Amino acid sequence: MKLSDLFIKEAMDLHLTTSTKKETLQHLAGNFASLGKVSDVDAYVAALEAREAQSTTGVGDEIAIPHAQHESITQAAIVFGRSEQGIEWESFDGQPAKLIFMIAAPAGGGGEHLQALAKLSSVLMNPEAKAALLQAGDSDEVVEVFKKFEEPQEEAVEEVAEEAAPSNDDVYILAVTACPTGIAHTFMAEEKLKQAGKTAGYKIKVETNGQSGIGNRLTKEDIERATAVIVAADKQVEMARFDGKPVIITKVADGINKADELVARAAKADAPIYHASEDANATEESVEGESLGRQFYKHLMNGVSHMLPFVVAGGILIAVSFFWGITSFDVKDTANYNPIAEAIFRMGKLAFAMMLPMLAGFIGQSIADRPGLVVGFMGGVFANPALFTDFATGGVFAEGYVSSGFLGALIAGFLAGGIISFLKFAFSWLPKSLEGLKPIFLFPVFGVLIMGALMLFVINGPMGAVMNGLTNFLANVPRELGMVLGFLVGAMMAIDMGGPINKAAYVTGTALVTSAGAAGSDVMAAVMVGGMVPPLAIAIAATLNKNLFTEAERNSAYVNYVMGAAFITEGAIPFAAAHPLQVIPSLAFASGVSGALSMAFGIVSRVPHGGLFAAFVNGVSNPLAFVLIWLVGGIIGALLLNITLSKKAK
Incomplete structure (x- = not known):
């Protein structure tokens, strides 16, 4: 498929009037959705914003390429927008974006589409093409520009390798590029x-790690000949092959904006020698300029994102088992026992029990790659081993056994990274012939041994005491202060909807409901109802006053009735992105009110997810009050939106 075939003329806007990145994404996505090319515009916009959160798609030179793959996309396409005054995009070179190319790709889309999308970057590197796009009078002229400058990429890997193959005395530079989505920045x-x-004047060969796979793969012969290697990547790439070579490790953005500098350094082999057994040291440059707080958050979110599906699956199944009665899963309760309820409860409990190992394991993997996964995973098991074995029923651990729960698993994840770093140093004296022994034998065995000793004899006791203390404190908080706490966690769920503040509230609620077990947590109930309010408020506001939103926004707003009921807070993100000053305070206040009311009524949630479904199957106490509180919050939010958005329109 040719690049010019991907442009949707009807969705183009050559006279953008939007003033912010968020407004522009919403506007272009709305144009795209109005043509029936995307089934869920909210989800697609959320995917675009998630990509922007990883790193800006403002590639410099007044160009931005927001992009995302999503299952809601029915057809791969490019939506073009042009702004005469420019839009602040946090671009690498600080310039506002005037040419915006929004790339939409289906999840798991074919390589043909992705290869065509990759050509966009090549065309935009041509100054003549950029000038022509700035002068284009209509959508037909835009498409003609790409027809003119698009070149069929007929370079085969063999041809490139042959062209680049130098003599032993020549400078030969290798490079690897990769970005999280592998659509634009990579190429x-x-x-x-x-x-x-x-x-x-140097010979260079570049391997791309895109969504359609690895392109122009570096061969063993290439690596042997190389003067140096540049790795410009924002995700993991295969590194062990560069062992013993000078390697520059940096961000993919530097591959775009500092290409000349990187090539000059590589030509002089001005880079540390990479050793496959010293990954932690070799990757220091890749996080240059990244704060410790940002690194902590990135590692934590890697664990949380992998943990959540287990939390949701386990929580919902446990809630379903309550359909036959709160104790219907208990074989000892002969009056209410139901074997189906017991089976579903046990499935859910096992899935829920995996929460701690998944959290710790993937934090460890984020820090120390695959060796960190197994050590972190076992750290999560050691945080509460009684979930998986009869660990606490006899032997040396039976007396005074304490589970550290969620807090212990959190510490175990970061501890796993430190343990692997220590083991790499401790075994650095081994000859290279034994390198293969480290990841498959030495790191797992000694790592699990050290982790087990630290968790069982050092960490579980104090962390378990902290967790129990926190639980007891919250259980004895006066109702008035409980309402303040409920307002706080409810509002946090709506401030950045899926961001770090939202996740902090949700993780806290999850930790408390995990610790409480079948008794449930009132904080978790406040968190859940607070997260259900924003989508409902958007949907009610669009129903009450159709003039608040554009037609495309209204069409997507009604879906938020379902998203709110399902506790999918992210359904409100596109509306908050388009009108942040009006929407976010309104939703945060409404969610806070619902959270406070939930605490006032003493509602507890026995599950960490599920929304109305959890309420209908006894996942929360007093389900009728829970539903009414949700509706009250939604109505309050809708009324506030009508006031704030109407004032903005005037």
């Missing part, structure tokens, strides 16, 4: 590095 960095190498 723009490739093009920039190639241009820099050509300008400097």
